[in-house]
Amino acid sequence: MQSTRLPLSDCLDAAVTAAHAAAAILQAYSLDRGKLVVDAKMHNDLVSQADRESEEAVxxxxxxxxxxxxxVAExxxxxxxGPASWYIDPLDGTTNFIQGIPQYAVSIALVAHAGAIVEGDAPLDRDVPxxxxxxxxxxxxxxxxxxxxxxxxxxxxxSVSGARSLADSVLGTGFPFRDFSFADQYMPTLHRAIKSTLGVRRLGAAALDLAxxxxxxxxxxxxxxxxxxxVAAGTLLVREAGGIxxxxxxxxxxxISGYIYAGNHHTAPALDAMIQPHMKKD
Structure with missing residues (x-):
């Protein structure tokens, strides 16, 4: 199969245009949240017409x-x-949005598939944002x-921070909220982080956490x-800002599985070392 060179500048422009269009819809709804129609997709997983209409615009x-x-959209x-696929979250932080908490975002990423060309002449050997x-x-x-x-x-x-250890770090995280099957793996990591860092924050919008x-x-x-x-867009943001x-x-x-750690070249390996003892092995 012939490799395809991706026009990254044009793709970035399209994604920015789409993000602004989605945000305009969200902000219009935010002015009168009482009229929002909200449905539950599953336990603690909400969706409103703001999510749906902003996604349609994107x-x-x-x-x-x-x-x-x-x-691939939420x-x-x-x-x-094709040579690449868009991953779209039209409203990351839906619960915050519904509650009037101003911590939410539009997240759009393009993931190139193996075989696509994005720089130089060599095709990618794996999928990558x-x-x-x-x-x-x-x-x-x-x-x-x-x-x-x-x-x-x-x-x-x-660029990512210059912190050199977890003891000098403020970390972001997210608690289990929809699927609690991994809570016994996650909770010990939170306990460790609370005791060994400057502080832990949970603000409820993963895309912004990564940004x-x-x-x-x-x-x-x-x-x-x-x-x-x-996590698709945030993954690239961290990597291109010099992080892991x-x-x-x-x-x-x-x-892609949604199990993620991120930081600079000191904090990310330390986070990984903190997490791994608590993960179930296949």
């Missing part, structure tokens, strides 16, 4: 601009395909990243039981 733009790419599903966009409409902070080029917050280049690692607000982050669209963002199970080339 998909419409991306399908028009990149018709040959696959699309609310409408979809499938991977190559475009990442996380937009926080409350702070008007646009986080963007492009494979091999770097990461930015609005117009400014960003905050990328710009140095958090020194590290870990969570379990997420979905691919929660990997699968806790050390199986996948990016944390």
């Amino acid at each position: 998909i419409g733009i991306l399908r028009e601009r990149t018709p040959d790419f696959g699309i 609310e409408s599903g979809g499938s991977t395909g 190559v475009i990442g966009v996380v937009y926080d409409p409350n702070r008007e902070e646009l986080f963007t990243a492009m494979y091999g080029v770097g990461a930015w917050l609005n117009e400014h280049r960003i 905050w690692v990328a710009c140095g607000r958090y020194d590290g982050y870990w969570e379990m039981g997420l979905a691919p669209w929660d 963002c990997e699968d806790i199970h050390h199986r996948d080339p990016w944390p």
